Amino acid sequence: MINANGVKSLPLKNAPDHVLLDGEVYEYFNRHDYFSKIKLLENLRKHSTGCVVFQKSIKEEKGKYKTKTYYLHKLVAETFLSDFKTGNKTLVGTKNNNKLDCRKDNLIWRSRARASRQRKTTSKTGFTGVYRENQRYRAVISHKGKSMHLGMFDTAREAAEIYNRKSWELYGHEGKQNKFY
Secondary structure (H helix, E strand, C coil), X not given: CCCCCCEEEEECXXXXXXXXXXXXXXXXXXXXXXXXXXXXXXXXXXXXXXCEEEXXXXXXXXXXXXXXXXEHHHHHHHHHCHHHCCCCEEEEEECCCCCCECCHHHEEEEEHHHHHHHCCCCCCXXXXXXXXXXXXXXXXXXXXXXXXXXXXXXXXXXXXXHHHHHXXXXXXXXXXXXXXC
């Protein structure tokens, strides 16, 4: 059932989570000949990347199988937001960083560079662009394929704040900002 806001919440096959879709999108895939035949909406799964996918095994010649993976956010964007796919903006992401929210208003076409900047950090400090060196913290940011040293600081937070300022200066709202809790 589609709620009063026009949003459909669908359960995933392999996780206790639900994916959110616009009612219009739900109806489109539900009525689409091919997607309704393969039961796309009834067999959605959470991928190891956190994205919602439908996977189908296809038998090829010589008895081998190939797995076809449909990423739901990409299907929605290609079907309903293709006018916004321009130039180097060829990847689909979510505005609120919730990969289970596949509503049209939450999806955005973005460049590979922006997608890279939006990834979760792997730094042991917990902050993007901040690395511990001995008893101090180095702040670093990438710009036009080159690494820029932003300075050495006594705390990881100070380094993260400098990173945030430079990220805003270089990339504006498309830059990554460290969050402080």
